[in-house]
Amino acid sequence: MTGRVVAVTGASGGVGRATALEFARHGDRVALLARGVRGLEGAARQVREAGGTALIVPTDMAETDQVEAAVRRIEEELGPIDVWVNVAFTSVFARFEEISAAEFRHATEVSYLGYVYATMAVLQPMRRRNAGTIVQVGSALAYRGIPLQSVYCGAKHAIQGFHESLRCELLHEKSPISVTMVQLPALNTPQFSWVLSRLPDRAQPVPPIYQPEVAARAIRFAADHPRRREYWVGSSTVATLVANALVPGVLDRYLGWKGVSSQQTGEPRDPEQPANLWEPADDESGRDFGTHGDFDSRARSRSVQQWVAHRYPQLAVAAAATIAGSAVVATRAAGRGRRS
Template sequence: MPVGMRERDSRQVVVVTGASGGIGRATARAFAQRGAAVALLARGEAGLKAAAEDVEAAGGVALPIEVDVADQREVEAAAARVEDELGPIDVWVNDAFTSVFAPFMEIEPEEFRRVTEVSYLGYVFGTRAALRRMLPRDRGAIVQVGSALAYRGIPLQSAYCGAKHAIQGFNEALRAELLHDKSNVRVTMVQMPAVNTPQFDWVLSRLGRHAQPVPPIYQPEVAARAVVYAADHPKRREYWVGASTVGTLVADKFVPGLLDRYLAKTGYDSQQTSQRRDPRQPRNLWEPADEDRDYGAHGDFDDRSSRRSPQVWASQHHGLIAAAGAGLVALAAGAVLARRH
């Protein structure tokens, strides 16, 4: 009997790309805790096996599939397998990525192309595979895992920032098309802050010191909860996670030139620890780093990472906050008028 045939009509079917580590791994666990059937798409055999064990331990059904999301045919074949073995896909989460930490002129053209193919076109191919199945049923949700860097580029991450900006534009265009067609299929995007993931141990780096997320840093479970919420409430065009994301996006909107100068001054040091980079560090650009070793969801920065983000609640309840703010303004205005009379 295919994986997931039991209760296939009652379980939510979720696909998560990049599911072997970081945000994708935490997101797969979060859906599994609700009893979902989770298809895990990633490259590394060891990471996939451990992610599947996580899902099963959390109460879900796991279907691990080795996929390079830069290959459209592999993504399409994976989507067909998911529907054959688990049932109709309800939620598709695009999260897979790779990157290079280096100044732009130290990134080779083929490396830049590879980052773009995985981190941008991987989202395009995943979205297309999901839509091919969701549109005829007129239901489903697609969640694009984004970043504050989808709006604001930073030094040493030109390839990654370019991909995230591209996803932002692609998602906005697609959303407008779905609205035009009055489709009940929804797309939404979750803009993430710096997250404590294993990427800093396996992304190709040419920095002198060990790469790190720009503080403040959040645990991947914070990001995962936001992704699950977005999948449940996909009518919102996007969600922001972390006060740092809000601060960055607001600053970029109103004082982008000042932010350019600030990042030019601080962006190099803030992305590196005081430790020298290990020249033997694995590189997952061309081959998976977790083929023989499971890195898990967390990186090396547990002692510096927050498990909560009050701003996430604010992003999810902006209507309530706006109403409360309007109420306070009305009360204040009433008090002023009362004094005058």
């Protein structure tokens, strides 16, 4: 599916930017929403180079009036929104007791309520047209909490519950509007260079690490096939969610033992590292952070699990055909044996 109007929040960097580029490569018109103008300008330039149409819409996702205005502007300038992708977030890397109430509240407003506000705003025109798709970008941490990320895990758990509730309501109404959720693994994004951190060492994604393009391909696939309730991306996500369903207490103890050290590189954190909790880090630092973080040498650009998950109906048909063919051959061989 191409030529759609697609809105992506958090599009100034990381997964949001990679997602915008993925849609652009398929000829879509892409609205780019985020706070940081420098990052948005860089993303818009790449979208146009990739063959898409870009519209920059500076928006603070924690402000309902800005979100509603963004929806109106996109529909006026690009046309009816076909796909809305919620990605934007901010967070704090720290032990829970080191996070202030104001920090926790604001991060939750952006990372959870931003999804809610955007979904509220875009559902109105989608309901009038009886068409549209909303993709909520989640994480394995929507099911499994880990140390040092109580803000992020809390928001992702909340999004998961919100998504399921909304999906049930739309199914009850027999609405043609689709909502789906994509659960991501650890990714090599700039968040580890700009999230407010109080860790003694540099933060890192927990290996295995995937490139943000892996997530972007999964998000576009979900937008193209939105009737599935959610998608799991990466073998580590599958392993985490299955283990958490079967032995959550064991994971509690394991993460209590290894979860803190595995999220730090062992190198001292730069005390001058920018933080994007209150202000966009790209505007504050004068730097366009781009799509990738600092872990290119350790990040995977492909996921076998994703390839299989996106093709399991075809693979199931092929497997069934192979089994049926083998059965026919065996039956014929047995028949020849009896005649002889």
